Amino acid sequence: MPLSLTTDLTEDTGFRTLLERHGRAVEFASGQTIYGTGDEDSTMMLITKGRVEISRTSSDGRRSILTHLGAGDMVGELAAFDGMPRSADVVAATRVHGLVLTRAQIAGLLKDNPEAALGVIETLCRRLRETSAMYTAHVLADGQARLARLLLHLAEKWGEPLPDGRRQLSERFSQSDLGDLVGLTRESVNRQIREWEQAGIVMRQGRGLVICDLAALLGVAGSAE
Amino acid sequence: MPLSLTTDLTEDTGFRTLLERHGRAVEFASGQTIYGTGDEDSTMMLITKGRVEISRTSSDGRRSILTHLGAGDMVGELAAFDGMPRSADVVAATRVHGLVLTRAQIAGLLKDNPEAALGVIETLCRRLRETSAMYTAHVLADGQARLARLLLHLAEKWGEPLPDGRRQLSERFSQSDLGDLVGLTRESVNRQIREWEQAGIVMRQGRGLVICDLAALLGVAGSAE
DNA sequence: ACGACTTTGTGAGGTGTATCACAGCGCAGC
C-alpha cells in the first residue's frame, strides 16, 4: 500500500475518538429497543459495553437478524449520516452502555475535522463488504454451510480460545436466534447442532457452546464458498 | 431536515463532478471483465454509458449477481477507498464507456475538497441500505416474491413507462440472469414468468418484457415484506 | 443460408427445509 488514504488517520485518532470525547452516556436494559424501523430521529451510538441485535421483521412476524454488535462498534450511523429513517430495529441483547451523538454534533465534528471523514468512509466500506458477503453467502450456500459459518464467526467475535485450540462461546445465543441469524427455523438449527454434537464437532457446556473441531466446521462452511 | 450534512454538497457539486473532470476515458466491449475478485488494483470508474454486472461466483460455479449498474453509477469504489482486494467481479453487460480514477487521484481530490467526502459518505450509506434490504428480502421472502420485486426494480431502473401506465423493460435480461439476480434457477424463473404471462400480469415483446399489471406484482412482492 | 451456440419451454423425480404438534427441561418468581 504505497500511498494511503488512512495511514495517518486510523479510527483511533479519528472519528471514534471524537465520539468518545463528545458522546452523552446512556444505558439500556436487556430487551429494550434502542432504535426502531421507520424512526425519524438521527442519533447514533458508540457501544461501550454489552451487545445489541440489529434485525428486521416481516409483516408476517418472521425476523431476520442482520448482526450483533458489541463494545467498540457503532450503531445507527446510517440515519445519523444521511438523515433517512431507520431501516432496521436495534434491540439491546444484554444490558448496554453507550455514548450517543446527534446528527448536529456529527456535522460539526466532521466540519472541524475533515480528516475524520476518511475513517468514516473506511468503516462504511468494511460494513458494505460484510453485508455483500452475507448476501452472496445466503444465496449460494445451503443452511448447513451457513450455520457452520455463523458458529465460526460468532466464536471468533464473542468467544474465548481454550488452551487446546478449541473455542468457547459462552455468550447466550438461543437456537431461535441462531436460526434468525442464518435464515433457518429453530428446529433445523436444533437438528444440525445435535448432529454435530454426536459427531464430536461441537459440545454443549451449560448455557454456552464449545467448538471442538474448527477444521470440520471450516470444511462444511467452505464446501459452498 | 433542519440541519444538513449535504444540502450545499449534492453529488453534482461534489465527488461526482471531480470524477467527471479528472477521470481518464475508457471503453469495454460487452462481456469483458472490468474488475476481478481478488485483484489488488484500486481504481474506480464512473460509468458514462452502458451497463455492468456485479457478481460473485462460488467454487462450484454458481453465480450470484449483486446488481447491475449504469450511466451515472460508480463501480469499484470500495477497493479505491479502502485499498483492499476486489470483493466481486465486474463485467460489462453491454458496451461500456467510463471514466477511471486511481486511488492516488482520489486521495488527492479528497484532500483538496474535504466537503466531497460527505457526498461519498452519503453514497456509501445508500448502497449499504440497499444491500441490507436485499439480504433481508432474500431471507424473508420466497422466490416468487423476490422475482416480482426484481421485475419491479428493473422496470423502474432500466425500463420506460408506456402511456397506459404499463412499463416496458427493453434491456436484455436472460432468464438465467434473472435467476442469478434473485437466487433461483433459470427453470424456476421460466415457470413463474410463464404463469404471470398467462395471468396477463406481464407480456413478452420480442427481446423485452412489458409489465402490464404493476399492482398485481406489487401484491406478490409485498406479501412477505 | 448454414451450423453452432445461446436462450427458452416443460416434464419427472428428488430433497432440503418449513410447518405442525407435542413432550421434556430449566429457570424465575411467588
Place this chain on the structure above:
DNA sequence: GCTGCGCTGTGATACACCTCACAAAGTCGT
C-alpha cells in the same frame, strides 16, 4: 415447593425449489 414460560428435542407431513433431461426456438458469425 409449585407454576409459568421460554428453550430444547423429535417425529410426521408438506411443499417450494432444484436437478436432470431433452426439445424447440431464436441469434450470431461467416
